[in-house]
Amino acid sequence: xxxxxxxxxxxxxxxxxxxxxxxxxxxxxxxxxxxxxxxxxxxxxxxxxxxxxxxxxxxxxxxxxxxxxxxxxxxxxxxxxxxxxxxxxxxxxxxxxxxxxxxxxxxxxxxxxxxxxxxxxxxxxxxxxxxxxxxxxxxxxxxxxxxxxxxxxxxxxxxxxxxxxxxxxxxxxxxxxxxxxxxxxxxxxxxxxxxxxxxxxxxxxxxxxxxxxxxxxxxxxxxxxxxxxxxxxxxxxxxxxxxxxxxxxxxxxxxxxxxxxxxxxxxxxxxxxx
Amino acid sequence: xxxxxxxxxxxxxxxxxxxxxxxxxxxxxxxxxxxxxxxxxxxxxxxxxxxxxxxxxxxxxxxxxxxxxxxxxxxxxxxxxxxxxxxxxxxxxxxxxxxxxxxxxxxxxxxxxxxxxxxxxxxxxxxxxxxxxxxxxxxxxxxxxxxxxxxxxxxxxxxxxxxxxxxxxxxxxxxxxxxxxxxxxxxxxxxxxxxxxxxxxxxxxxxxxxxxxxxxxxxxxxxxxxxxxxxxxxxxxxxxxxxxxxxxxxxxxxxxxxxxxxxxxxxxxxxxxxxxxxxxxxxxxxxxxxxxxxxxxxxxxxxxxxxxxxxxxxxxxxxxxxxxxxxxxxxx
Numbered sequence: 001x002x003x004x005x006x007x008x009x010x011x012x013x014x015x016x017x018x019x020x021x022x023x024x025x026x027x028x029x030x031x032x033x034x035x036x037x038x039x040x041x042x043x044x045x046x047x048x049x050x051x052x053x054x055x056x057x058x059x060x061x062x063x064x065x066x067x068x069x070x071x072x073x074x075x076x077x078x079x080x081x082x083x084x085x086x087x088x089x090x091x092x093x094x095x096x097x098x099x100x101x102x103x104x105x106x107x108x109x110x111x112x113x114x115x116x117x118x119x120x121x122x123x124x125x126x127x128x129x130x131x132x133x134x135x136x137x138x139x140x141x142x143x144x145x146x147x148x149x150x151x152x153x154x155x156x157x158x159x160x161x162x163x164x165x166x167x168x169x170x171x172x173x174x175x176x177x178x179x180x181x182x183x184x185x186x187x188x189x190x191x192x193x194x195x196x197x198x199x200x201x202x203x204x205x206x207x208x209x210x211x212x213x214x215x216x217x218x219x220x221x222x223x224x225x226x227x228x229x230x231x232x233x234x235x236x237x238x239x240x241x242x243x244x245x246x247x248x249x250x251x252x253x254x255x256x257x258x259x260x261x262x263x264x265x266x267x268x269x270x271x272x273x274x
Numbered sequence: 275x276x277x278x279x280x281x282x283x284x285x286x287x288x289x290x291x292x293x294x295x296x297x298x299x300x301x302x303x304x305x306x307x308x309x310x311x312x313x314x315x316x317x318x319x320x321x322x323x324x325x326x327x328x329x330x331x332x333x334x335x336x337x338x339x340x341x342x343x344x345x346x347x348x349x350x351x352x353x354x355x356x357x358x359x360x361x362x363x364x365x366x367x368x369x370x371x372x373x374x375x376x377x378x379x380x381x382x383x384x385x386x387x388x389x390x391x392x393x394x395x396x397x398x399x400x401x402x403x404x405x406x407x408x409x410x411x412x413x414x415x416x417x418x419x420x421x422x423x424x425x426x427x428x429x430x431x432x433x434x435x436x437x438x439x440x441x442x443x444x445x446x447x448x449x450x451x452x453x454x455x456x457x458x459x460x461x462x463x464x465x466x467x468x469x470x471x472x473x474x475x476x477x478x479x480x481x482x483x484x485x486x487x488x489x490x491x492x493x494x495x496x497x498x499x500x501x502x503x504x505x506x507x508x509x510x511x512x513x514x515x516x517x518x519x520x521x522x523x524x525x526x527x528x529x530x531x532x533x534x535x536x537x538x539x540x541x542x543x544x545x546x547x548x549x550x551x552x553x554x555x556x557x558x559x560x561x562x563x564x565x566x567x568x569x570x571x572x573x574x575x576x577x578x579x580x581x582x583x584x585x586x587x588x589x590x591x592x593x594x595x596x597x598x599x600x601x602x603x604x605x606x
Binding site for chain 2: 178190
């Protein structure tokens with residue numbers, strides 16, 4: 001009996017999980033479906049069956065060069081992630097392995113910057129960018145995205161490094177490893193999964209960042225988020241074209257996320273259980 | 275060779291002194307156990323010898339060479355940690371080979387040494403596994419394997435059996451003792467378990483609050499403890515320590531009588547006592563009694579003894595086995 005109840009419950013939970021997952025995924029699914037419709041079909045009403053036309057994609061590509069935006073997104077997302085890791089790895093390292101009395105406070109302070117609404121610093125940052133000639137430049141946006149994601153990167157790496165027991169490093173020292181040997185043979189292999197999941201998450205965050213990318217760029221450095229925004233025109237909404245643009249913008253990150261989901265789940269739930 | 279000499283070694287963390295000033299001589303090939311309660315500084319002392327902590331003052335020499343300022347790797351010591359501290363991303367083979375690789379040994383030499391060590395430690399079938407796929411006892415053996423391949427001048431063990439269950443602890447205790455007989459290398463072993471200390475050591479160093487209370491062979495410490503601390507720490511069950519009139523009768527401030535040195539009678543004796551809890555271990559029975567005018571006592575009796583809770587018995591300490599301590603806590 002107990003087994004039957006448990007199976008029934010399992011089926012219930014599975015169905016519930018699918019329903020929730022579909023609800024979350026539905027807007028993305030409907031965007032993809034709409035992108036394969038003509039503009040007339042798109043405004044005709046709710047329908048899950050598109051005609052399969054590719055005209056929206058052709059128009060989007062003709063109207064603005066997708067690959068230029070795509071390239072900007074890649075450069076900004078990957079660049080800001082690498083830059084963030086260069087700064088965060090040593091920072092998290094020192095906080096994890098030689099903490100001081102103030103380490104926790106510093107970490108909390110870093111995180112507290114994420115609690116502030118971005119719009120609160122829009123004007124000063126815009127002015128700094130303008131005066132430093134960084135408006136609409138890839139370098140400016142890369143640095144900006146690096147800075148806004150840095151607290152999360154430091155926190156994730158710190159939690160990860162903290163899990164490497166100090167005794168293992170001492171064992172390596174006893175075994176004759178030099179500092180370099182310790183880093184190459186012991187620390188790095190143990191930290192790689194953590195660094196990788198942090199990197200993936202940060203790429204996704206940077207890729208999806210729209211507030212700063214739309215406000216600090218116009219054409220030269222505009223990434224895919226700005227590309228989508230450019231299709232919501234004042235003359236009226238072109239749903240099919242907007243959907244095609246959105247699909248093109250999210251496709252790369254969706255594919256990357258699909259292939260790296262194991263690493264990502266590890267990163268997102270890290271530290272939840274021992 | 276594995277002569278280790280500590281001269282006026284002390285260690286402080288800021289204003290807190292962990293080890294005030296210690297002199298200690300460890301002979302080549304000895305099995306020395308540092309024993310003491312938690313926080314007595316025994317692990318710190320081991321880490322000072324290993325070079326994982328810097329000394330605040332004093333010198334540490336190994337085979338006559340001053341190593342006080344030297345890095346851990348240069349001291350030619352190997353250490354086995356409480357948590358095993360294995361490299362989780364490496365196989366058993368690579369874990370054991372790691373110190374040899376760091377020493378720049380030839381691949382063929384490494385292979386031979388690793389396989390020899392694996393044979394000694396019954397790890398041959400596990401060489402391709404990772405630490406996560408091994409049991410606690412096997413992991414500890416890998417940690418020992420990693421230590422022995424380097425042929426160090428001394429082995430340092432930091433509470434290596436604490437994470438194992440009681441049965442496995444007993445087996446590993448024997449294995450380490452056997453290993454010491456085979457290798458004849460100096461071993462320094464830290465534990466808070468006085469049973470481990472008594473059963474394994476050639477020489478026990480009893481530590482309390484960073485001070486060495488007594489150094490000697492297990493039987494020396496058992497028979498002639500220098501002070502109340504050592505008397506109470508060495509021996510299981512603990513020695514009964516009695517103050518007041520019964521002690522004054524022996525011309526001491528405190529007397530100590532081990533549970534096994536109390537004679538039991540149901541009719542007559544020096545102290546009348548009421549039996550509380552009786553722990554039957556089969557071979558022995560430990561009686562926890564309340565003796566009139568003396569206080570609570572533990573008595574080690576024959577396993578067949580048929581006394582029950584609430585019974586009255588009479589106890590008489592063997593006169594030659596009564597330890598007398600003065601007001602300063604030292605043996606008289």
